[in-house]
Amino acid sequence: MPYEPPPELAALSLSEIAERIAERKLPPVSQWQPQVRGDSHMRIAADGRWYHEGGEIRRPAMVRAFASLLRREDDSSHWLVTPGQMLSIEVEDAPLIAIDLKREGRDIAFRINTDDLVIAGPDHPIVSRGDPETPALYVSVRDGIEARLDRSTYAQLIEIALEQSDGTGDAVPEDLAVTSGGTRFALLPA
Missing domain, CATH: 2.30.270.10 (duf1285 protein)
Structure with missing residues (x-):
């Protein structure tokens, strides 16, 4: 199924926004506790750009996919989390x-x-x-x-x-x- 971005925010009522939030199916990263840990070799710059091994990730779909797997721990470290592994990710400010x-x-x-x-x-x-x-x-x-x-x-x-x-x-x-x-x-x- 192709990705369809939501309409401009101004075109949505608050109740429509709440409906879209409720309909979004995100991975339950807060419930996953994998034992395998590593480094993603990724960095999120303060301006919101994502990098992997020094090269910018330019595909918005890839950034959206990775962002859906993000979790921040109590020590402020950021991780990409799947059921099988947690990979650290460097975040300069906010992801x-x-x-x-x-x-x-x-x-x-x-x-x-x-x-x-x-x-x-x-x-x-x-x-x-x-x-x-x-x-x-x-x-x-x-x-x-x-x-x-x-x-x-x-x-x-x-x-x-x-x-x-x-x-x-x-x-x-x-x-x-x-x-x-x-x-x-x-x-x-x-």
Whole structure:
């Protein structure tokens, strides 16, 4: 069956996004505990590009397939996991990039560079790291894997936070935050 990317995020309602998320069948990598471990000789650059033995993986279908097998352990190491083996993978920042967002009411959905869709909330928090001068925003995708918001998506989220804070988008509050899924997320690192 050929891969069909989802329509543009703006064309989907939040309920349609939730349906697409529920329909996506992903491997149960969190349940697999293979004993065989090795090195994948792969690296994910901070800009979201994937490399194998120094050469860039340019086929989006390959990146999507590998991304569906990703898991992050408690020690922050990243692994490609199958039922038979775990292969380490070097990740410079976050393995995925959030490339678009849609707000509907008080909820925010993200599109990831692998065409995954995520609705921010308690199970998929938005996290701010860095310092107030150079913050970086991430959204939790699955199995400990995060997506860093690209510049455009970051700017869209800040605009939403400004609108939610004073209604006009003019003031920059010290507690800049957004709400999604009934949860408030600070956008400036503590």
